[in-house]
Amino acid sequence: MGISKVVLAYSGGLDTSIILKWLVETYDCDVVAFAADLGQGDDLQAIEKKALDTGAVKARVEDLREEFVRDFVFPAFRANVIYEGQYLLGTAIARPLIAKRQVEIALEEGAEAVSHGATGKGNDQVRFELTYTALAPHLKVIAPWREWHFKSRQALLEFARKHGIPVPVTPEKPYSCDANLLHISYEGGILEDPWREPDPSMFTMTVDPREAPDEPEILEVDFLRGDPVAVNGQSMTPATLLQTLNRLGGRHGVGRADVVESRFVGMKSRGVYETPGGTILRTAHRAMESITMDREVMFLRDSLIPQYAKLIYNGFWYAPERVALQRLIDASQEFVTGTVRLKLYKGQCTVIGRKSDQSLYDPQLATFEEEDVYRQSDATGFIRLQGLRLRVQHLVRSRARG
Template sequence: MDVKKVVLAYSGGLDTSIILKWLIETYQCQVVAFAADLGQGEDLSGIEEKALKTGAVKARVEDLKEEFVRDFVFPAFRANVIYEGQYLLGTSIARPLIAKRQVEIAHEEGADAVSHGATGKGNDQVRFELTYMTLDPSIKVIAPWREWDLKSRQALMDFARHHGIPVPVTKEKPYSCDANLLHISYEGGILEDPWKEPDPSMFTLTVDPEKAPDKPETIEIEFQKGDPVAVNGEKLSPAALLARLNEIGGRHGVGRADVVESRFVGMKSRGVYETPGGTILRIAHRAMESITMDREVMFLRDSLIPQYAKLIYNGFWFAPERVALQSLIDTSQQTVTGTVRVKLFKGHCMVTGRKSDLSLYDPELATFEEEDVYQQSDATGFIRLQGLRLRIQSLVRKGRKQG
């Protein structure tokens, strides 16, 4: 494959530094290193200099936190997205944005190829490459982990030393982790045994629920058309709001999950996640919907959550079916406006109140005391009609037995 210039998704770590040099050597091409700040909490100030020293012709570091939360996290959370009942898709939601910006930078820089550091066993390779194909089907894609002969950690270290790439002297973590403003994930290494309990010292965003404050904290979250806009009455930007909920939820140990999930490529894998702000948002959002969303609309939307989550998990963010689902979901959110109160205590997030000017909840209809609003005798015919098919089935069965 003839390649002139590549835009590499670059983190500044050992692996992507090796990939940068390997691309130059293997394809005799120029490399533009692109690092996205998605709120991972790392100091990215020296990443440009490091990329240039490793051989990049240009390095770009871009703050994408607001776009990440506004255009990716919030749309997914309007759908109450969750994968296999536990995973809030923190990594899955982030990859399409990085890949999208890679393609845009490739156009800006006159590059004819893009590259990523995802391995050949995981989901990220699919998420990156499906996005590339959707946004620019003509762009060339280089996946080093599926091409090179650096098959061991030692081979990577030797390559790095040979090319003067700094090798960290710190002890390697016994697991891999990935972070952004929505979550942090831990996978591999010591976590590959699903029976082994995670080391309590591993967690960084949340305190141990057992060591969380003995006094609960109550907060209020305001929603407009399905999106959170304020915490405790303070209007905040999308990224600032999620960061605030991360901080509040983290100190109460909210948002830990230990999951064995089904990868798109066909294998099971274990992931341990911390998603404090996202956990609070999902619980509060469902509470907001409970008084503002029509029952049948909610049932329809809820039936689509597994499909929507699978599309994101499998890398189909920009696919037409995900876009179509989003349109339906956003239509369902037009009345989801109001305020939810939640109490946080030792790893738990409990709804304690909800209110809205668009509420469908009517105390006069809900009460058991009044007879002039809802005639209880009307239920007789309603129940008989609902049970008609059940009575018919029973009568038919009895007739067959008697016959």
């Protein structure tokens, strides 16, 4: 059976602009362009018009900002998610939502296939297609980067000029960018040399820390069962809250990261990221947990962070193991409620206070001053038992050495 209609995950950028035209020419099919508003700040009306001008029979632009933060960002940040110690997964966490909605639209539109603009070298192809497989395995998948003859983005630029397709990338700044409410990423161009410093003019969400205000800014973030619900005492929706933290963090140069990461397909790649609100959120969340979460629960949850992050990075959001991990993580957040106070200054986000009605911190137990609730002599037996296996090992080894 042939393909008469395709739903394309469309951004209006270089790759998907070319792909739209290529799909029409190659498959002689109708293309429905789907663009998700995740807070990337693009002119959505312009994206819709561009898709139609490029050959789409229909363009569907949908506001998914609240769903993105509520159902994807916040669950991941309950786990303090981070990949290889540096990357807060701003791109990876967005793909399962885009792909999910793309599948739903394909079913609504009666399309036989879905298509994406991910390259055959990257992670996004896996993230999109594992989601398609989990939600609608009967749909055919068209991955142009694995089919067409183009070998570089320079070739795409030439194709765009030939067909009169305007694209935001230029030979002078050939960055591949991905933006949403959580972050913006930059890859390609001069960044492919991991020794070369990023161009300072490249950054858009954060100011240079050296040019940030000379006075620190103090803010408070309120949490309820692991999720942030207010900034400086003002309750906000999830998307508005993250947008507010982005603005505050960006003003003080918080959240830049220059990362060489391990792609799922096996190669190393370099990405430069700006994640101001996410950096503040993760710092505040860990501080909230420090006084409200049981020690052993925290150790267990922390041991799962690398696995959880890898599942998201590799595209397994809808896999049963990720869902099972999420249930455990959410259970650990039952008492993570209270307020954290932070200081933003010259690229740094520092915790300067935390309080909670659920706090496990007991000043009477922790004090170095005189108190009657803890008998310090009890520590003698505790230490003796903790050291028993070490004492036995030493005695056995000593006898063996004669």
